[in-house]
Amino acid sequence: MLTRGPGHAAVAAALWSPRDPATFEGLVHYATLAANSHNAQAWRFRRTAEGVAILPDLGRALPVADPDDHHLYASMGCAAENLALAAGAAGRSAMLDFMPEGHGRVTVALGRDGAPDPLFHAILERQCTRSIYDGRAVPAADLAALEAAARIDGAEVMLITDPARIAQVLELVLAANAAQVANPAFAAELKSWLRFNARAAIAAGDGLHSAASGNPSLPGFLGRFMFDRFFNVAAENDRYARQLRSSAGLAVIHSARNDAAHWVQAGRSCQRFALQATALGIRHAHLNQPVEVAATRAQLQSLLGLGDRRPDMLLRFGHAPPMPRSLRRPVAAVIDP
Numbered sequence: 001m002l003t004r005g006p007g008h009a010a011v012a013a014a015l016w017s018p019r020d021p022a023t024f025e026g027l028v029h030y031a032t033l034a035a036n037s038h039n040a041q042a043w044r045f046r047r048t049a050e051g052v053a054i055l056p057d058l059g060r061a062l063p064v065a066d067p068d069d070h071h072l073y074a075s076m077g078c079a080a081e082n083l084a085l086a087a088g089a090a091g092r093s094a095m096l097d098f099m100p101e102g103h104g105r106v107t108v109a110l111g112r113d114g115a116p117d118p119l120f121h122a123i124l125e126r127q128c129t130r131s132i133y134d135g136r137a138v139p140a141a142d143l144a145a146l147e148a149a150a151r152i153d154g155a156e157v158m159l160i161t162d163p164a165r166i167a168q169v170l171e172l173v174l175a176a177n178a179a180q181v182a183n184p185a186f187a188a189e190l191k192s193w194l195r196f197n198a199r200a201a202i203a204a205g206d207g208l209h210s211a212a213s214g215n216p217s218l219p220g221f222l223g224r225f226m227f228d229r230f231f232n233v234a235a236e237n238d239r240y241a242r243q244l245r246s247s248a249g250l251a252v253i254h255s256a257r258n259d260a261a262h263w264v265q266a267g268r269s270c271q272r273f274a275l276q277a278t279a280l281g282i283r284h285a286h287l288n289q290p291v292e293v294a295a296t297r298a299q300l301q302s303l304l305g306l307g308d309r310r311p312d313m314l315l316r317f318g319h320a321p322p323m324p325r326s327l328r329r330p331v332a333a334v335i336d337p
């Protein structure tokens, strides 16, 4: 007889729950709950004499959406930030560094005398919320707290709340989105990471679950058919325009240099922004199209007066109810023997 496993909500609740941050597995658990591109989880964790190394899993790279692996290293930075916060919660210090040899790795040297950071408590609550927000503004004190949380060595956030400037950035979002959606290779890569129903999301433990984007649950064959039929420039641009117009503002993570070490720093800054927003009851979602397409990235850089600094990630923020959570693979699947 076929037995039904636990449903998506039960699996998500078990995943997004505390572990002991004093253990290696506990640290990796918190690290894997970080934001990451397409929820591809292109990371591996290795125990080292000093603490932990985070390595790229290039078999999970996104060659079309992320041809230079920028997002892959930024996602490793998001994970590294969560891991450092978890170490702090266990009273340990965490010194993060980037070693460029080979494909590069983030090293985390664990020490004694770590101080807990309140952002740790937001790790289990954080989520990307890809819905229409309620349009309410974010108070100036909260904006200042977001800027302060995201400011780290080599990377920081620029917040945009001026409607005229938001409208200018929206034009770049729509131009970049149109270029991506019209590219069959981009659509095929995205489709391979979509999980059209709870069963597929639970079985894979990765990818983009339709419910987390507000889409209906469908059998896989029907989901793929509907995607082929309805994933088009007009529909996608309309959705992003409505989402952005409902938001309180935009956040641009930008970094001092365009290299893998700074992509990691940008990821850390982005994760801290997301955690601080969560702690303040502010939702966020990524709108990275204009930083993924080289031509619009240059236009965004110039529009925002960033000079040589690279715009790494673009997010919107505001207020909305939570959405269904996304899932992760088990910790054992991402630990190097």
Ligand SMILES: Cc1cc2nc3c(=O)[nH]c(=O)nc-3n(C[C@H](O)[C@H](O)[C@H](O)COP(=O)(O)O)c2cc1C
Binding pocket: 033, 034, 035, 036, 037, 038, 039, 070, 071, 072, 074, 075, 078, 126, 127, 128, 129, 130, 207, 208, 285, 286, 287, 288, 289, 313, 325, 326
């Ligand atoms: C570097 C990076 C790029 C991302 N790009 C996008 C994006 O363009 N669009 C989007 O909706 N989400 C984007 N995300 C969010 C991920 O899809 C999300 O973190 C992942 O699906 C896991 O979901 P969760 O953050 O709610 O746990 C990005 C995240 C990172 C770290």
